[in-house]
Amino acid sequence: MRRNAPALVAVAVAALFFALLPFGLSDYHRGLAASVAVYLIAILGLNVLTGYTGQISIGHGAFMAIGGYTTAIMSHYHNTNLILTLPLAFVITFGCGVLVGLPALRLSGVYLALATFALAVSIPQLPLKFSKFTGGSAGISASKSVSNSWLYGVSWSTAAIAFLFTWLVLRGRTGRAFRAIRDSEVAATSSGVTLAIYKTLAFGVSAALAGVAGSLFVLATNGFAQPNEFSVTLSLKILVGAAVAGLGSLWGVLLGAAFIALLPTLSASAPLIGSAHGQDVVFGLFVIVVMILLPTGVAGLIPRLRRLRVKA
Amino acid sequence: MTALLELRDVHARYGPVNALHGVSLTVDEGEIVAVLGANGAGKTTTLRAISHTVHRDGEIRFAGNALRGGPEAVARLGVAHVPEGRGTFSELTVWENLRLGAYTRRGNLKDDFARVGSYFPWLEDRRHQQAGTLSGGEQQMLALARAFMQRPRLLMLDEPSLGLAPLLVTEVFRIVQELNENEGVTVLVVEQNAHIALQLAQTAYVLEVGRVALSGPSADLQQHESVRRSYLGY
Amino acid sequence: MVELARKLPLPQRRFPASPVLLLLAAACIFLTVESLRSTIFAQLTVAGVATGVVYGSLALALVLIYRATEVINFAQGEMAMAMVYVAYQLTLWGLAYWEAFFLTLAIAFVFGVVTQRVFIRPVQGRSVIAVVIVTVGLFILIDGLVEWKWSANQRFMQAPFGNKIYHLGNVPIARQDLGTIVITLISVSALWAFFRFTKLGLGMRAGALRPAAARLVGVRTNALLAVGWGLAAVLGAVAGLMTEPAEYVLQPTLMQPVLLYAFAAAVLGGLESPGGALVGGIALGIFLNLLPSHSWGFVTSALELPVAFAALLVVLLIKPTGLFGHRTVRKV
Numbered sequence: 001m002r003r004n005a006p007a008l009v010a011v012a013v014a015a016l017f018f019a020l021l022p023f024g025l026s027d028y029h030r031g032l033a034a035s036v037a038v039y040l041i042a043i044l045g046l047n048v049l050t051g052y053t054g055q056i057s058i059g060h061g062a063f064m065a066i067g068g069y070t071t072a073i074m075s076h077y078h079n080t081n082l083i084l085t086l087p088l089a090f091v092i093t094f095g096c097g098v099l100v101g102l103p104a105l106r107l108s109g110v111y112l113a114l115a116t117f118a119l120a121v122s123i124p125q126l127p128l129k130f131s132k133f134t135g136g137s138a139g140i141s142a143s144k145s146v147s148n149s150w151l152y153g154v155s156w157s158t159a160a161i162a163f164l165f166t167w168l169v170l171r172g173r174t175g176r177a178f179r180a181i182r183d184s185e186v187a188a189t190s191s192g193v194t195l196a197i198y199k200t201l202a203f204g205v206s207a208a209l210a211g212v213a214g215s216l217f218v219l220a221t222n223g224f225a226q227p228n229e230f231s232v233t234l235s236l237k238i239l240v241g242a243a244v245a246g247l248g249s250l251w252g253v254l255l256g257a258a259f260i261a262l263l264p265t266l267s268a269s270a271p272l273i274g275s276a277h278g279q280d281v282v283f284g285l286f287v288i289v290v291m292i293l294l295p296t297g298v299a300g301l302i303p304r305l306r307r308l309r310v311k312a
Numbered sequence: 313m314t315a316l317l318e319l320r321d322v323h324a325r326y327g328p329v330n331a332l333h334g335v336s337l338t339v340d341e342g343e344i345v346a347v348l349g350a351n352g353a354g355k356t357t358t359l360r361a362i363s364h365t366v367h368r369d370g371e372i373r374f375a376g377n378a379l380r381g382g383p384e385a386v387a388r389l390g391v392a393h394v395p396e397g398r399g400t401f402s403e404l405t406v407w408e409n410l411r412l413g414a415y416t417r418r419g420n421l422k423d424d425f426a427r428v429g430s431y432f433p434w435l436e437d438r439r440h441q442q443a444g445t446l447s448g449g450e451q452q453m454l455a456l457a458r459a460f461m462q463r464p465r466l467l468m469l470d471e472p473s474l475g476l477a478p479l480l481v482t483e484v485f486r487i488v489q490e491l492n493e494n495e496g497v498t499v500l501v502v503e504q505n506a507h508i509a510l511q512l513a514q515t516a517y518v519l520e521v522g523r524v525a526l527s528g529p530s531a532d533l534q535q536h537e538s539v540r541r542s543y544l545g546y
Numbered sequence: 547m548v549e550l551a552r553k554l555p556l557p558q559r560r561f562p563a564s565p566v567l568l569l570l571a572a573a574c575i576f577l578t579v580e581s582l583r584s585t586i587f588a589q590l591t592v593a594g595v596a597t598g599v600v601y602g603s604l605a606l607a608l609v610l611i612y613r614a615t616e617v618i619n620f621a622q623g624e625m626a627m628a629m630v631y632v633a634y635q636l637t638l639w640g641l642a643y644w645e646a647f648f649l650t651l652a653i654a655f656v657f658g659v660v661t662q663r664v665f666i667r668p669v670q671g672r673s674v675i676a677v678v679i680v681t682v683g684l685f686i687l688i689d690g691l692v693e694w695k696w697s698a699n700q701r702f703m704q705a706p707f708g709n710k711i712y713h714l715g716n717v718p719i720a721r722q723d724l725g726t727i728v729i730t731l732i733s734v735s736a737l738w739a740f741f742r743f744t745k746l747g748l749g750m751r752a753g754a755l756r757p758a759a760a761r762l763v764g765v766r767t768n769a770l771l772a773v774g775w776g777l778a779a780v781l782g783a784v785a786g787l788m789t790e791p792a793e794y795v796l797q798p799t800l801m802q803p804v805l806l807y808a809f810a811a812a813v814l815g816g817l818e819s820p821g822g823a824l825v826g827g828i829a830l831g832i833f834l835n836l837l838p839s840h841s842w843g844f845v846t847s848a849l850e851l852p853v854a855f856a857a858l859l860v861v862l863l864i865k866p867t868g869l870f871g872h873r874t875v876r877k878v
Contacts, residue, residue: 103863115862383758392763404755
């Protein structure tokens, strides 16, 4: 227990910080801060799959879309309480994740990456085909919209729960099985890890987190679920965030989320590159530079700094 | 005789693991030198240090100059290294493998193909065959032929006898000797089969755990008590 | 007898699994018969081949890089798109279309080489994910740069082939489709000849197959990787320049759908197989062109992508390494 003391203190400080933060922010910035939490949950999900289990996914935007549409549709047609749609999205996308995990058992490496990419491309097209039910390209809206303060509270609370959930999943037997699969499937099998169960489980958990993030994502965009919002770019963004965070680390996720949520906005207000296109240039360059300079992501910096301190 | 290759106090490591702890050896122009030793003694690593496919320290001189640069630079200076597993491009044809041997050279290769054909007459018939479909012995011959296409000053062979039937081993070593005598190619050969290696080479080095334990003319080593017991088995 | 057997010419390379070949042969026969029966079918098939070769050539660019470095270049399409803008700019400066075309190919080569040197080389040899992320970063970067310089507004370029229609029997064939097919096939064959007959091409193949052994015979594998990126960029530029007239307008999103189909085509062919990529591209092009009119109205334009990728997924589940790929032995 004593070993965990610094971590507990850090958690407490972080909790206090995020609880007090909204009082110091404008409404606009509260919305922005909420979007960090949304990305955080999605990246957390991808990290379970890619960072801890070693299965690449370029399709997490698809799970976000499913979660997001769950919230919008339930609210639109059944007037379901918005907060109740979150666990619902969790369950539904968990199921979808398991379903995707089944074929993924047969695929590996690049082929898996491309199969999930196919998912990211295809899923957002489906609402266009079944537009009567889903509103087509115009999208579908939840029955009521929420304030930024509400959004901030709910998304950061959800993020905290998601973080705790992930930590619990990863620290025990299941987490060990995931890591064993990442390090070597053959070795994992021979030491008693049933690939079929744990791989699909990893897909399920990962997708479920992305689904919840998708729900909040929809609420953050005025309660509108639109196919355009869930384009391939979203999937790529989450992958970038996870890589920047440093795959296989829980603490870096916060930085990764901040990176993809805030950098475009920050760079838009910077001088010289203040155009909408300048954002992309800065974002792209930043991604490349981070990957070149920090091979293990931002999270890799922490142990490196620690080592430096020990040396000094 | 002048030294073509000189290693002085060469260290090499794989990541954090040291494999050579200061090896020194000399190969004279026109000579055949054998490197003997047990598994893990550092024989292969010695060759790798020369062609710089392993992290190395120490002084290596080739034809009077310090040997610098990556493996491709070493190859361009005239060192042909036939690595463990022969380095055959099994997906490519026999012909393409030979062309790759001559990759560092310019100009017409007709003469070279003819010369290679005189040592390995069967290659001509098989030129369009995929190299991976050759037998083990044929692949070893192809590796020799490929190295010869490079017109090397120094030919480095890593365990040419590995996995071959005794008859083929004799054949391979016969051709190596011919290349040495007729073409003036200097040879540095790493072998487990000390018996045949000592017959072929003029000079030999015995490595033990990354160091030179013994060296001298092959004839002397053949008589040496510990060599006989450990490597020749009588 | 043994001697005789040894002298028999052995197949140069492993042929793809025969069921796949049978399937392709059956598909070809079906297409020919149907085309002879129906003019519209024939017309759609030819147009399908034209879009298919474009998918195929971009897929080939992906395969080229994948074979050399086992990495998928997500920026391949955007690189191609940027090159189309370069060609557009050149025509604005007064060059004739074909002058601009060839100059662009040269620029594309340099662009590819420089991209590899500056952005890819520093992460080469790290995890696949790292390299993939860098190419994703390139995707965003190139997009941003193009929109910055030329804005996202639609632009119009000269049409290279005009709108002449030829008639083969009853079947009308657009000069543009024909031109696209011819140009693409020429560039693909040129590439094939380069790999097959030149020393540099041989060195690149050797470097892709066994980098360590290639370096030992003196192949400068690192330099050749950059050449590979250059060639892939050239091929991509051809694909881009052939896509533009089919789309009629030039905008930054020009190559995004093409890239998706090229991915599908490359995977369909097995990622390792250049021929497979081309065949995969053509198959996909025909399939997508025939689909809307032969699916009882179910497949509309919104469903084209999902259906294409569902088909891809089915192929992958039956053959996890694509039609022409073979399983590699994995080291434990």
